[in-house]
Amino acid sequence: MKTPSRMLARLALAVSALLTPVVSSAADSGKPLTIAVVGKATTHSYWKSVEAGARKAGEELNVKIEWQGPLDDSKVADQIAIFNNLATSGIDGMVFAPCDDKALAPHVRTAARRGLPISIIDSPLAARQGRDYINYVSTDNKAAGNTAADTLIKLVGPQPAYGGQVLMIRFTEGSASTRQREDGFTERLARDGAFRIVAQQFTDGSMAGAQRVAETLLGNYVKNNKLELDGIFAPNQPSAEGTYNAVNALRKKGVEVKARFVGFDDSALLLQGLDNGVVDALVVQAPFQMGYLGVKSVVAHIKREPVEALVDTGVSVKTKDNK
Template sequence: MRNRMTAACLLACLLVAPAACRRAPVTADGRARLLIAVIPKGTTQEFWKGVHGGAARAGRELEVDILWQGPIREDDREEQIRLVDSVRTRGVSGIVLAPLDNKALRRPVSDATRAGIPVVIFDSGLDSQDYVSLIETDNYKGGHMAGEHLASLLGGKGPVIMLRLQEGSASTTQREQGFLDAVAAHPGITVVSSNQYAGPTSEGAYRASENLLAAFRANAGGVAGIFCPNESTTFGMLRALQNANLAGKIRLVGFDSSDKVLQGMRDGQVDGVVLQNPVAMGYLGVKTMVAHLRGEKIERKVDTGATLVTAQNIDQPDLRERLHPGQALEAR
């Protein structure tokens, strides 16, 4: 009779509640395996590939699963909001998010927090306190570094242009302000344009750059130097300078790298880029979240650092991962 009851219970378990009969995934030391959602601003640029590679590296080391989902375009706020809302229903343990907009993402982050899902913010700040840690570059400092470098290249004088990325992006807004404050310390430098936005794609940046170059080449003073605050604006401006036969004649300082931007530097057409550490952002974003979930002490804010790269230090071995962040993803 006892054997029959045991068999009946086992059959009921298999037919009625199969999920309850399976053990949840565990790590090698017996802890429940966590699922961490990582949601970047975009997925196509080298920067985000580096973030993905860093997150995957942390996942392997810490024995957690990574759910990588992000919008294709870096201006698709609605898609990023939808992704944050959707992962809340997928059983994630935590969310690691790079907000496209420092205000528009407040509501979905707040909803996740109220649902008991902690959020780590990275790359760009959020106009809210509903997160456990912020992992980012000191963007103001990076922009200031770029401004000082351009001012030095120009001998402290001449007309300059700054091409902005897009409204609502806290990271690039801080870089832009850092740049403006740096060049303002040099009375001989005049910022002739700082109110034009490129949008999130290199093609949009290229068109905006063409328009700026056409407008200021017609002026008597022309333009002596240019600052661009991210990868797509830097490459878009480089293309426009090349097509106008101005590459190498106008000083160009950018932010973040790609193979084409680095080739421009080797060719004497890009005078410097400020590099972040996207691989570290992805890695530390996941590592910080896992530490929080496991009850360990974490830092409220982590600076992943910024480095100025020029033709003089481009081949330093310790800069390779920052110069080619996408290779971290390829090496998974």
């Protein structure tokens, strides 16, 4: 089952409609441009795929890629320092995935006022497209949350064993992309009427933190050695991996688990979860495309070429049968 990639807004605006056109000294001199790419983390396979896409675009365009990011998505202060250091280092443009939509916004505005073209990828920013950043390349996160809920509803079927009880392991409060997925998931379940979220909690942004939260919440629903839940949802790679570890541990203890588990992204650990039946489905994004198209957007802007204001890179749903 696949949701085709689609453009949310096929605007193809002239660059002047997005930001004041910037042509760097490197572009004027014919020297290769240097584009910084800053992820929300550097350790997850998801962000390694973003980096690979950015480097592919750099090779095609003869652009130097400067890849940096914090250790994980929770290190907001570290990302602020990385952003500000790069923004004042003489780079020609930046592709940026903000860990926190509000905390990073004033720093992006300042860099934009100084003439640095920035493409936002993966996660939205509380700033104005066309003034503070040139465009946004990402999953339609709310629609992806809807897709996760639709998938869970179909997996559970019309007669939930435990009254439609669903557990949601949330990511960090500052992560706008996962908040949108969680909102989309919650709203779609509410429209169905047969399901309800009975427990949810934010985590610290790490796999280990998600596992601790999941173990606690899951434990509240184990009665007579049975997990009395119909569904489990986790909105990104670290939250899904931590939840997988917690659910797998319950199974190994002999707890009967019939809850259907829908996660996000497709790391080696989560694909293992599909194989062993702990994970039932994964909503998979296109991080390579985010990195690739982000770099393409910045370079096009520098060259005064048209740039799409909003690009949806799409999702697909993986199960054991189609992975």
